[in-house]
Amino acid sequence: MTDATIQASLQTGAEEKLPQAIARSYWRTVGRRLRYDYVTLFFILAIALIALAAIFAPLVAPFDPNKTSMLYRLKPMGYKGFLLGTDELGRDMLSRLIYGGRMSLMMGLAPVVLATSIGGMLGVVAGFAGGWVNMLIMRTMDVFYAFPSVLLAVAISGTMGGGVANGLVALTLVFIPPLCRVSEAATTQIRSRDFVEAARASGASTLSIIFYHILRNVLAPVFIYASSLISVSILLAAGLSFLGLGVEPPTADWGLMLSTLRQSIYVQPLICALPGVAIFIASLSFNLVSDGLRQAMDIRA
């Protein structure tokens, strides 16, 4: 091709109608893939139902979740309008499960969101800066990594005392190291690519490179990993409540319900299992949605 043909090829074709190539952004491609993944769609629906019920709990719940009754203690399912029976203090199980969803979702999402922003940012800084900064951040993370996550959560909660806020801090601290590691690995990989060097060669500041180039490449792997942590977080939070390190007793919470109903297991085994079933369904849904997301986002792009 000579210069003349370059010119010619540029001039012709301006008027002729060409079939337009459809250029899709990364996230739109992910959306398209998800649309045909029915399993994931089903569990997204399940999560949406749990979330909606939790948000509109006062409207959805048939009874006051904290109204006790000595008469109706540990009644079976369907007894006098108590759709899922009553617990050991005569409170409606369905209402308590709906209200308990609030706590579980909050404890599932909040620590992960917090840990993603803190751990993710630390990882990006460590990965981009390299050298001793990387050493300092990653070795600190390794110290936290050395403890099993459940043990660490219990230890932190135990030291700081019970309560929702402390449980939240404990879970966040547990999730920061793995998220930091994922984002550090992704950043290190991206940083060495030529386009970062090219951006530097065009005079961009480090901050601009991180926000414009690095973050959008690191986001996908971190996001996938974080979504898989939600179910872990729900389980851990329930575990903390079960051990009495989470929420205070009157509040409805699946883990706490499981703990208090424990004594009645020979009286109403089915009712006692209900909070466990709720935890199982919520955590399974988040897990499968996370799997579906990982598959949908695993695009060479």
Add this chain to the structure above:
Amino acid sequence: MTPESRTAPEAAGQPSRPVPVPPGDPRDRGGKAQPILTAENLRRYFPIHGGVLMRKIAAVKAVDDVSFTVLKGETLGVVGESGCGKSTLARLLMCLMPLDAGKLVFDGDPIGGASGLSLRELRRNMQIVFQDSDASLNPRLPIEDSIAYGPRVHGMPKGAARKLAHDLLQRVGLRPELFGTRYPHELSGGQKQRVNIARALALNPRLLILDEAVSALDKSVAAQVLNLLRYLKRHFNLTYVFISHDLNVVQYIADRVLVMYLGQIVEIGPADAIYRQPKHPYTRALLDSRLDPDPRERVETAPLSGDPPNPINPPSGCRFRTRCPFAEEVCAQTPPELGEWIDRASHLTACHMANPASGHSCAGKLPPSTARLARVEAVAS
């Protein structure tokens, strides 16, 4: 010095190329005679840490005392085998890595320092295109945003930057309405390299460093991109530093050629002169290693064998002496000097054979070819 030098204006009978820098370029400060880039004694050693205390125990001498000039409007080809420091040199010129020693002067202004040209200013004037066309583009950005990024960093509003990106896409032969919103994985290697060239041109630089820019492309695509580069050079008054290991490509595009070996310049001069009459045995060997398109012409004995010596511990004296067929006592004792660069027709070489006063037995002679060419007779059908 051969009189057929391509860049020598007095060369009779040779069609002279169009004058690349018109007198009216407002960015031209020092006039046509002033080199656009002067590199003085550039040096870059990569330290190797080891031992219990991670102390510096050695250094890879990637670029060792390299000086040259790039003239306005020319294409300077840089050749050499893998690991000779070509890419390090490119990154040093772009100030993408710190210099251990040496000085860079851009159109009369020293780079860095209190009074010199700022790095930001330099980056507006100098851009680089890398070999890996895929890794040079952000996979999560539409290509128009990749191109517009540079100007936006320098304060151009979003709309104007996008318009500029579209203009440049048009210039590199990609229809903006068709390609602008595409992502890198939707383009071929050649198209991606065109985008990279557009990205490099977005800041309207005066000097473009092409670090193996066409080496990863297959031959026909590389030829298209080379022609595009020639067209762009005229159109934007560019000067190129063209780094490549492909001697044919360099012969096609370069006005002057710089040959590197183990981090040092062994020969520099007009392309015609170097390709016709190389003065350094290494250049001779490089040229002899080229394959002939005729399948009956075969290189029977490789002119050079083995790998270059370890750049951590280069040989004493002349660094090429361990592989040089003409090496003598003097080569091991004194390192040969590259003569002084006088004008754009100077053809210099760092070899004792080129210096009659060196004491080398072949002093003053040109290195003969050591490769044996065999003409393989076609099998009679």
